[in-house]
Amino acid sequence: MIQFKDVSVTYEGDEGKVEAVQKLSLQINKGEIFGIVGSSGAGKSTLLRTINLLERPSEGRIYINNQDITDLKGEDLRLLRQKIGMIFQHFNLIKRKTVFDNIAFPMVAAGKPREEIHKRVNELLHLVGLSDKSNAFPSQLSGGQKQRVGIARALANETEILLCDEPTSALDLETTKSILNLLKEINQKLGITIVIITHEMDVVKNICDRVAVMNDGYLLEVGDVYDVFVNPKDAFTKQLIEHTFHLEFPDQIFNDFKGRVLKIVYKGEAATEPLLSEVSKRYNIKLNIVHGKIEYIGDRPVGILVVELEGDEGEVQSAEDYINERTAFTEVVLYAS
Ligand SMILES: Nc1ncnc2c1ncn2[C@@H]1O[C@H](COP(=O)(O)OP(=O)(O)OP(=O)(O)O)[C@@H](O)[C@H]1O
Numbered sequence: 001m002i003q004f005k006d007v008s009v010t011y012e013g014d015e016g017k018v019e020a021v022q023k024l025s026l027q028i029n030k031g032e033i034f035g036i037v038g039s040s041g042a043g044k045s046t047l048l049r050t051i052n053l054l055e056r057p058s059e060g061r062i063y064i065n066n067q068d069i070t071d072l073k074g075e076d077l078r079l080l081r082q083k084i085g086m087i088f089q090h091f092n093l094i095k096r097k098t099v100f101d102n103i104a105f106p107m108v109a110a111g112k113p114r115e116e117i118h119k120r121v122n123e124l125l126h127l128v129g130l131s132d133k134s135n136a137f138p139s140q141l142s143g144g145q146k147q148r149v150g151i152a153r154a155l156a157n158e159t160e161i162l163l164c165d166e167p168t169s170a171l172d173l174e175t176t177k178s179i180l181n182l183l184k185e186i187n188q189k190l191g192i193t194i195v196i197i198t199h200e201m202d203v204v205k206n207i208c209d210r211v212a213v214m215n216d217g218y219l220l221e222v223g224d225v226y227d228v229f230v231n232p233k234d235a236f237t238k239q240l241i242e243h244t245f246h247l248e249f250p251d252q253i254f255n256d257f258k259g260r261v262l263k264i265v266y267k268g269e270a271a272t273e274p275l276l277s278e279v280s281k282r283y284n285i286k287l288n289i290v291h292g293k294i295e296y297i298g299d300r301p302v303g304i305l306v307v308e309l310e311g312d313e314g315e316v317q318s319a320e321d322y323i324n325e326r327t328a329f330t331e332v333v334l335y336a337s
Pocket residue numbers: 011012013018019020038039040041042043044045046047199
């Protein structure tokens with residue numbers, strides 16, 4: 001539905017050219033929640049902003065519903081932008097306008113009749129749970145409420161695509177959860193395609209269907225969130241998701257290990273017990289389970305185990321290979337000397 005074909009975006013900076021996005025090709029499907037992650041300066045915002053042509057590609061083409069939008073101007077561009085809503089980290093509400101007028105703003109700009117605006121704004125206020133705040137001003141709202149107004153405003157016209165630029169980065173954990181739930185509800189109820197850029201992998205884990213990982217303007221990998229989390233292809237991606245599994249141990253603990261410590265990631269709730277007892281039987285090693293838990297990516301479980309293998313080097317290696325072949329992802333965390 002949104003297709004990038006060899007898209008590059010170059011800025012003329014003070015110190016010469018900045019290649020913010022480089023030869024990037026990617027497809028975002030209709031109706032999905034698509035995440036774009038990467039380090040600071042990776043080009044995420046730039047890429048997002050090409051979808052409504054706030055930035056224009058210096059090379060390549062962008063298609064929406066098979067229509068080449070790359071060179072749209074004037075009235076055609078205005079009509080395209082009507083279908084694409086956007087929300088921001090700092091909400092970008094108009095301070096002097098009430099909640100009602102903030103939400104009505106894009107419809108007024110599009111020249112919609114008064115009654116239609118009235119009806120639609122009230123529907124949207126209901127959708128985002130702010131019917132009682134219609135006459136409030138932004139300064140009277142909490143961060144989460146401001147973002148709800150931002151979302152309602154972004155949906156005011158016949159929005160097909162919602163672009164979200166770090167929508168929860170300025171919010172606390174609880175509020176983040178409620179905004180993510182709202183975005184999910186909007187996606188499911190209204191079938192709106194959502195593209196979300198974030199540096200929070202938890203956001204991706206919670207609501208995205210697919211994710212693209214960017215670094216230095218390049219696309220490193222793209223895939224189903226579950227697959228990317230369970231089996232990241234790129235070292236950079238691996239590093240990004242590592243923290244979200246909250247598996248950091250105090251250094252102290254590593255001093256106590258005598259054997260090789262493995263982190264094992266497996267799909268589903270499938271018990272690894274049979275696998276581990278099989279390993280103990282087959283190989284002459286001592287196997288200690290250090291840590292184990294189940295995490296959820298969307299609503300699909302992924303199991304994570306940390307085990308220590310002690311014994312003869314050859315046996316330990318064979319046991320590791322055996323485990324590796326039968327799990328989604330196995331990594332040596334520590335080779336004790
Ligand atoms: N208007 C601009 N003029 C010059 N350089 C720019 C401009 N906008 C962005 N850049 C540069 O382009 C690169 C990509 O920036 P971009 O904001 O797209 O990255 P990002 O991944 O969204 O980063 P962050 O997470 O920090 O917002 C950076 O090196 C940035 O400094």
